[in-house]
Structure formats: C-alpha cells, structure tokens
Amino acid sequence: MDDGFTYDDNWASVYQKYTDMRGRIAEAHEAVAFLERHCSGGTALELGIGSGRVAIPLSERSVRVEGIDNSDSMLKLLAGRTKAIKAWQGDIADFTCANRYDIIYCIYNTFTLLLAREAQIACLRSAASALSQKGILVMEFDVPALNGFIDGQKTTTLLVDHENTVIRTDVHDSLKQNLVSAILWFSDTSVRRLPQPIRYVYHQELDTMAECVGLELAERWGDWTGGAFTQASKRHISVYRRAASSA
Template sequence: MHSDDGFFGENIAAGYDESSADMFAPDVVGPAVDLLAELAADGPALEFGVGTGRIALPLARRGVPVHGIDLSRAMVARLRAKPGGDTVGVTIGDFATTRVPGTFAVSYLVFNTINNLTTQDAQVDCFRNASAHLRPGGCFVVEVGVPELRLLPPGQTAVPFHIGPAQWAFDIYDTASQAMSSNYVTIVDGRAEHRSIPFRYVWPAELDLMARLAGLRLRDRWEGWTRTPFTGESRRHVSVWEKPGD
C-alpha cells in the first residue's frame, strides 16, 4: 500500500468496485445522481472522496461539471481508466482541508465517507472546507449511516454486518470516543487475513452543529436518496445543508 493513499491503496483499489458492487447498481446510483443534479442545476459539483467515480462519472454524464478531491492515487487511477474518466477533474489531497479553485453549486460526501475523518476536529474542518467552496445558496450533501449503538447490549463492543463462507466482517465501537473500526477476516488459500479500517461515527444532530459552525443551515434530511422521510428507525440519512444567499 502506498503510504500516501491512507487505507485505500493499491490492494484495496484493485478490487474496490467488485467488493462494493451492490453500491454501483443503477437503482442505488440513479436516485443519488438525480438529487445531486437537481441541486447543482446549472452549476458545478465538488465531490469529497471521489474514489473510483461511482457517483462523479454518471453525474458528469448528466452534464454537471464535476471536480473531485481524494487522498488515494490508486483509487483515482481506476476512475481515470473508466470511460469518461478524463471529464472529471481531480485534486489529490485530504478533503477536510484541500482547496481547489472556483466555487460550486453543490459539494457532497457519500457512502459514509465523512466517517473516514477519524476526529471531530477533522469533521468540523470538512464542513468548513465544503462551505468555503460553495457559492451563496449552494448546498453541502452528506450520506451517512446512523450509529447502530442500539444493537450493542451492555458489555458488547462489536456488531457483525457480514457473515459468509469465506469472509466475516464486523464493526467495533468505542462509545466513549466515538471511534469505530470496520474489520474484515477473509479466508484466502486456506489462511485467514485480517484488515481493519478506522472511522469516527457521528450523529445527525452533531453534524447539524458542525454545519452551523461552518455557516450552513439544515435544509432537508431524508432516510435516503429517494427522499423517504427520516425517522427514529432510519439506519442512514441523506442531509442537505445550505449556504445562505447574499
């Protein structure tokens, strides 16, 4: 793994699209692109954590100019190799602090990527960075899961989310610090391989405070991209914060 790529180096990038195949399904990508294209209208979009272009490429095909920021050169190389990969501008860097020229109609973070920032300070910086890139009236969109602490009985710290014949996956939570990690045990040629990726889980109300610190205000919150109402039973949310106009 290239050290500058963080936890998404060549060994992860090589199989990322295949391992996340369900997230590339048209019924998953389509509603996200529809909403983002609507929010962008006639303006450009900025994706934090653009990765292999799961959302950026179809959004660009809709006529929305898209620029991405990502720390992983290996992931971006996969984006570049895809049809239309040269239409998405990419800046290599930490999306919590990296600035790019211009202002945008919409900036967005999808698929729990806000949790890749493993401190509250970094997540606050991310909101400030998003706000600094937005034109007045622009929106910052985040898709992220609701922390599943209700699944933890007293004394338990792990929640399994995949059990298969050759792979087991589980999240480990530290409720005192909001640190968590996703852990994968995979059987390869009869031997077990372990991979762990650190995250920081964050609550919807906490995100709203981060937005306020960045001069943004909550406009909408739904359970998903199809705008199903968000409730106490929702396991994820798509939230839209707006930068006040002039």
C-alpha cells in the same frame, strides 16, 4: 490534518466488487438523480471521489464534476475509467479550491472516515468556503449502529454465498466516538483484511458542526429517492445551505 488513513491498493483492488456486493453500484443512479436535481446542470465537487461510482454517471448528465481523494490507488482507478473528471490528491479535512461549486457532496460514509471531531469540522469549513453563493452541501452517512456490542466489540456478517464470507469487526472507542472497524473477506483459500475506521456522528451533531461553519440544514431524507428520515432509518442524506445570517 490527514491522520494517515487511506484506501490502499488492497482496498482499491476490490472496491468495485465490494460496492457491487453491497448494492451500492445498483443504487448509484438514485444518488445521481438526486444530485442532478439539486444542482441543475451546474458544477459539482465530490469529497472522497474514489473510483467515480457516482461522479462518473453524474458527469454524463451535463454536470461538471471534480473530485478530491487522498488515495493514489483510488485516483488511479478513477483515471482508468474516465478522462472527463478533474480529480486531485488532497485531504478533504483541509482543502482550498480556486473554483466555487453549486453542489459539494460527501457520500457513502466518507465523512465518518475522518476520525477526529476537529477534522470533521475542518472538512465542513473547507466545503462551506468552496460553495457558490447559492451552493449546497450534501452529506450521506449511516446512523450509528451501536447495538449488539459485548465488552466493546461486535462482529457482523455482511454476506455469505457460495464463494464469499464477508464479516465486519468493530471495536468501540467511546471516548473518541470511534469504531475501529475492519472488513474480513474470505473467498476460496484467501482472506483479505480491509481496515475501515470511522468516527460515528449522529445527525444532530452534524447539524451543530455545520452551524459552526455558517451552514444550516435545508433538507434531510432517509434515502436517495426522498423517503422520510425516521427512527427506523439506517442512514440519512442531509442537505445544507449557507445560513441566512451568513449569506
């Protein structure tokens, strides 16, 4: 199922700095508190665990955390930071596990890195079959930002300071619901190009895909601290459980 996109060494080498710059390290404790509250000391599986930004602090709160990632480079980052988390190389669009988990979570837009509808549904199906009877699936990703495109292209400034200029370029493929995106990071005399293609999904399509695999929406929030999901929300945190009809 894996169509080849993976976080390579180039991404891994700047991941910590990039997520810090984007405020994602600072807010990790909010995600951890939310996940801990929803799993109450049970077992968790992170889909696209990366460097353990959230998994490591969650594992320090009496939750047994495991993870899957398809990037050798990201798994090496994780292994360099902790030995307490079992993580393995695999495709989140197509996995099976011996264990069942009280919470499975897929955060920070990782789900949208699956570039085809079939891969996204397969991910949800794999997750549904790895949940314990009362287990929940937590998804966090951005509301599609399709404003501001001219001739199907857009450039967004993410950050400018004394040392860095970081911009994102997007090309819209409306037939596939894909944004062929890349981060361009200029600093001193160097420039990095970090690909980040996505298949964007609205929350209602996610609900429909979840229903296809026997899950139903239990909660939806606009942020990790329980803020409401509104028209102004830039992302959502959606919690699914087994549908009553399939339990």
